[in-house]
Amino acid sequence: MISLDIRKKLLGINLDVDLEINSGDFIALSGKSGSGKTTLLRILAGLEDARGEIKIEDEIWLDAKVKKAIQEREIGFVFQDYALFENMSVEKNLLFVSNDKELCEHLLKITHMNEYKNHLPSQLSGGQKQRVAICRALMRKPKLLLLDEPLSALDPQTRSSLQSELLTLHNEFKTTTILISHDPSEIYKLASRVIVLDAGKVINDGSPKDILLKTKGSQKLSFSGELLDIKKIDVIYVAIVAIGQQIVEVVINEDEVQNLKIGDLVSLSTKAFSPQIRKT
Numbered sequence: 001m002i003s004l005d006i007r008k009k010l011l012g013i014n015l016d017v018d019l020e021i022n023s024g025d026f027i028a029l030s031g032k033s034g035s036g037k038t039t040l041l042r043i044l045a046g047l048e049d050a051r052g053e054i055k056i057e058d059e060i061w062l063d064a065k066v067k068k069a070i071q072e073r074e075i076g077f078v079f080q081d082y083a084l085f086e087n088m089s090v091e092k093n094l095l096f097v098s099n100d101k102e103l104c105e106h107l108l109k110i111t112h113m114n115e116y117k118n119h120l121p122s123q124l125s126g127g128q129k130q131r132v133a134i135c136r137a138l139m140r141k142p143k144l145l146l147l148d149e150p151l152s153a154l155d156p157q158t159r160s161s162l163q164s165e166l167l168t169l170h171n172e173f174k175t176t177t178i179l180i181s182h183d184p185s186e187i188y189k190l191a192s193r194v195i196v197l198d199a200g201k202v203i204n205d206g207s208p209k210d211i212l213l214k215t216k217g218s219q220k221l222s223f224s225g226e227l228l229d230i231k232k233i234d235v236i237y238v239a240i241v242a243i244g245q246q247i248v249e250v251v252i253n254e255d256e257v258q259n260l261k262i263g264d265l266v267s268l269s270t271k272a273f274s275p276q277i278r279k280t
């Protein structure tokens, strides 16, 4: 269990977050620009001061008396920019953190980077660099993995592959993870819980399905999207589809289920009802 109760006065807002996170959870942290997401991660990492308490299992990282230094906190941190050691090979970047050769090889294998282990970062693509950054963050077997929009600079296909690899790594290592993301399909694929910040406060907290699904009314229009999931609820099947920045659910029949697979590009339309417009 991770518990945090953090307060900090920022420019224009007061960050005030009180949360409990189960060990092994994959949390997506979302919210408008300037709502305090990066600052919260930096406080957890020990890169910024704050008032309050941070407790990781039985260990206090922050309270009125204690403030553990960054190197004493067992965290892995990956930012949008790669921050690798440019003069070291991929393998040396990992072994610099911990000399566990077996773990190094295993991580590079999962992320399909084994054949690049002797390359320098300057010889890698953006996606490959970010794979190395994620592996390096896991080399110290952290209690907490903090990911600040690590995939946002990547093209959609590379981003999707890295999402799958992150999921494989999370299923294997069960590292408690907090990922800052604005992408609903990424959040739906990866997270078990979504926390939404606004002006420094938690305004929404729940499962990706509860937070992301917005299915009010129906549209006599056609949208294209990606099929994320098919769920059987009692006797009906529900397809979960990502359309742009939104995720919707659609009831489908058994024949349609046979013809669809997760990841398919689909179009969504309705003939029976008139479109509705509503002020949001």
Ligand SMILES: Nc1ncnc2c1ncn2[C@@H]1O[C@H](COP(=O)(O)OP(=O)(O)OP(=O)(O)O)[C@@H](O)[C@H]1O
Pocket (backbone or CB within 6 Å): 009, 010, 011, 012, 013, 031, 032, 033, 034, 035, 036, 037, 038, 039, 040, 048
């Ligand atoms: N060290 C600091 N001291 C005071 N104010 C700060 C500090 N760091 C950030 N801020 C302010 O706190 C607010 C939240 O910034 P933060 O970068 O945490 O937001 P964010 O939700 O991560 O935004 P984005 O999605 O754009 O990255 C901003 O108004 C920012 O100017």
